[in-house]
Amino acid sequence: MTGLAIKRLHPSIGAEVNGVDLSRPIDAPTRDALNQALGEHLALVFHDQSLTPAQYVEAASVFGPPMRQHYSQHNMADHPDIGLVWHRNGQQPAERWHTDHTNRERPPAATVLYGVEIPSSGGGTSVANMRAAYAALPEDEQARLATLSTVNMLDGHTDTREDDRRKYDVPIVHPMVRTHPVHGSRAVYFHVQKAKQIEGMSPDASLQYMNDLLERMIRPEIVYHHVWRKGDVLVIDDRATMHRAHGDYDRSQSRVLWRVIAEGDRPTLV
Numbered sequence: 285m286t287g288l289a290i291k292r293l294h295p296s297i298g299a300e301v302n303g304v305d306l307s308r309p310i311d312a313p314t315r316d317a318l319n320q321a322l323g324e325h326l327a328l329v330f331h332d333q334s335l336t337p338a339q340y341v342e343a344a345s346v347f348g349p350p351m352r353q354h355y356s357q358h359n360m361a362d363h364p365d366i367g368l369v370w371h372r373n374g375q376q377p378a379e380r381w382h383t384d385h386t387n388r389e390r391p392p393a394a395t396v397l398y399g400v401e402i403p404s405s406g407g408g409t410s411v412a413n414m415r416a417a418y419a420a421l422p423e424d425e426q427a428r429l430a431t432l433s434t435v436n437m438l439d440g441h442t443d444t445r446e447d448d449r450r451k452y453d454v455p456i457v458h459p460m461v462r463t464h465p466v467h468g469s470r471a472v473y474f475h476v477q478k479a480k481q482i483e484g485m486s487p488d489a490s491l492q493y494m495n496d497l498l499e500r501m502i503r504p505e506i507v508y509h510h511v512w513r514k515g516d517v518l519v520i521d522d523r524a525t526m527h528r529a530h531g532d533y534d535r536s537q538s539r540v541l542w543r544v545i546a547e548g549d550r551p552t553l554v
């Protein structure tokens with residue numbers, strides 16, 4: 285392991301990683317250090333990377349095995365583990381707070397994004413520390429949340445392919461508070477559009493409660509806002525954060541990110 289340096293970007297969440305060229309093989313000590321850093325800082329930024337699709341998939345696999353993404357119409361033809369995030373052909377910016385692919389039994393440990401085409405201003409990505417959000421809740425609400433689980437399915441995008449629907453639109457139950465397998469701490473965990481209901485509550489009451497939680501939990505003090513530069517790699521820890529895109533850019537300009545999701549553990553509360 286040579287030259288790895290980690291610099292905090294925000295008091296609550298986010299760190300910049302220097303001294304790592306993601307186009308090269310990553311040795312075992314560096315992999316361990318990066319996974320520890322992700323668990324601690326929850327969002328890692330690598331600047332000035334220059335990656336082929338194959339190098340990118342290899343680099344993202346430092347954080348777990350790449351998982352196939354369920355909007356397969358957006359997957360790169362020759363490299364189907366890479367999803368293309370671009371706001372054309374019907375894709376809209378995911379502007380609501382969420383964590384990715386909660387409809388999977390083993391949802392991603394990390395979402396890895398690579399900035400390929402970046403608009404001249406706007407179009408950033410925000411990441412919220414849901415470990416800090418949990419810690420800030422009143423004790424009785426922490427205790428209540430720890431008893432709740434969500435039932436997750438695909439969020440009703442109308443352009444989902446039938447084949448993806450068959451494979452991935454199957455109910456999966458996850459706890460609303462999960463223990464981080466590396467860091468050992470607890471975080472609030474749900475995707476408001478994929479959670480069809482909280483077990484034991486009606487869909488309407490579930491939605492209302494989750495929206496109310498988001499409103500109360502996500503405050504500027506626990507959010508890192510990433511302003512993209514071409515060549516950035518942003519790694520988001522999906523086990524203890526929520527994120528959102530910002531559509532506040534000139535849509536005549538192109539914004540293209542490559543996305544790989546790296547498989548994690550089945551969420552548990554211990």
Ligand SMILES: [Fe+2]
Nearest residue numbers: 378383384527
């Ligand atoms: Fe996302």
